Amino acid sequence: MSDLVQLNSQTPGPAAELIFGDWYPALRSRELRVGKMTTALLLGVPLVLGRKKDGKLFAMRDLCPHRGIPLSAGWFDGEHVQCKYHGWKFEPCSGQCAEIPSLTSHDGLEPGKIYAGAYPCEERDGYAWVYVPEAGAGRSLGALPPVPELPKFSGKYRSAHLVADLPCNVDHGIIGLMDPAHGPFVHQAWWWRSAASIHEKTKHFEPIEDPSHNGRNAGFRMSSHAPSKNSAPYKLLGVYGEDVTTTIDFVLPNRRYETIRAGEKWFASLTTVTPITPSTCRIDVLAAWNIFYHVPLVKPIATYFGAKFVRQDQQTMIEQAQGLRYHPSLMLIDDADKPAKWYFALKQARLKGTGEHPLPGPVTLHWRS
Ligand code: FES
Numbered sequence: 492m493s494d495l496v497q498l499n500s501q502t503p504g505p506a507a508e509l510i511f512g513d514w515y516p517a518l519r520s521r522e523l524r525v526g527k528m529t530t531a532l533l534l535g536v537p538l539v540l541g542r543k544k545d546g547k548l549f550a551m552r553d554l555c556p557h558r559g560i561p562l563s564a565g566w567f568d569g570e571h572v573q574c575k576y577h578g579w580k581f582e583p584c585s586g587q588c589a590e591i592p593s594l595t596s597h598d599g600l601e602p603g604k605i606y607a608g609a610y611p612c613e614e615r616d617g618y619a620w621v622y623v624p625e626a627g628a629g630r631s632l633g634a635l636p637p638v639p640e641l642p643k644f645s646g647k648y649r650s651a652h653l654v655a656d657l658p659c660n661v662d663h664g665i666i667g668l669m670d671p672a673h674g675p676f677v678h679q680a681w682w683w684r685s686a687a688s689i690h691e692k693t694k695h696f697e698p699i700e701d702p703s704h705n706g707r708n709a710g711f712r713m714s715s716h717a718p719s720k721n722s723a724p725y726k727l728l729g730v731y732g733e734d735v736t737t738t739i740d741f742v743l744p745n746r747r748y749e750t751i752r753a754g755e756k757w758f759a760s761l762t763t764v765t766p767i768t769p770s771t772c773r774i775d776v777l778a779a780w781n782i783f784y785h786v787p788l789v790k791p792i793a794t795y796f797g798a799k800f801v802r803q804d805q806q807t808m809i810e811q812a813q814g815l816r817y818h819p820s821l822m823l824i825d826d827a828d829k830p831a832k833w834y835f836a837l838k839q840a841r842l843k844g845t846g847e848h849p850l851p852g853p854v855t856l857h858w859r860s
């Protein structure tokens with residue numbers, strides 16, 4: 492029997508290895524209200540998230556340590572999460588058990604020695620970021636790397652965010668994000684660029700090392716350069732003079748930072764591709780800017796074009812996922828797929844703890860796009 496017969500739209504594509512021991516955006520923090528529980532999946536881990544009365548966010552493993560029923564099926568009064576099955580109560584930030592209703596004076600069990608899974612959870616840029624530890628890491632996680640944050644270069648700015656689920660694994664989401672050669676085909680539009688505008692490009696890259704966090708946020712930077720002349724949004728930026736520079740950083744496990752600066756004016760974005768399960772992911776784009784600050788409608792227009800852009804990537808990956816279900820062997824070519832090769836090498840170095848960096852120093856790549 493051929494593969495074809497067994498495949499249906501529910502068949503997941505190939506799984507990716509996941510990087511635990513780092514921060515991932517779980518959901519928009521606005522969804523978290525006092526006394527309400529919200530569930531999310533992150534790296535295949537079921538989570539229940541909420542906001543305590545004091546405003547602090549929590550993220551618990553959504554499984555009661557007693558018999559495994561989801562804690563989200565129970566109650567949350569703004570202080571404690573209570574399991575629906577036997578009423579055990581937990582302080583949700585630490586996971587510590589506060590009460591076991593069935594205990595009597597004849598029992599020696601101390602509830603405070605029991606813990607449900609609870610993960611560090613912090614609010615940044617309107618996201619609830621959750622630190623997902625390695626399996627078996629225990630409760631003392633040691634020094635955590637800083638919570639990721641979008642850099643801003645002035646007090647006043649505007650911001651917007653976009654989200655899209657991708658039916659492929661995180662590796663395909665990430666290499667799609669850093670792929671320079673798909674732009675003229677996937678993002679063909681009068682306001683962006685067309686296949687006819689393809690020309691040769693030369694870009695300089697340099698390694699980003701992160702010795703202070705055991706190489707956790709190692710990556711590479713596309714060095715500061717004048718933006719592509721053939722793209723309309725960049726032409727628009729040109730009104731602020733010739734000193735427009737763009738820097739694009741990719742850092743593990745899944746973050747792409749882009750910064751465009753022109754004197755006092757700036758635009759910054761943080762794009763993350765987050766594993767939901769080993770074979771699916773979600774892309775989040777967060778942008779902030781102070782350009783055109785006083786022009787009305789810039790936010791809806793920017794959001795509209797940004798959403799269109801992300802939808803084009805999403806649609807391509809939905810189609811790609813159909814092909815990937817047949818487990819084809821794939822190719823990475825020089826130089827256009829070099830950043831993807833670096834990503835895979837960085838990821839392996841991190842998973843194996845070798846600390847090796849695929850870039851020996853500054854590297855120049857050439858491609859047409
Ligand atoms: S299963 Fe949760 S208290 Fe028993």
Ligand SMILES: [Fe+2]
Nearest residue numbers: 667677678804
């Ligand atoms: Fe794209």
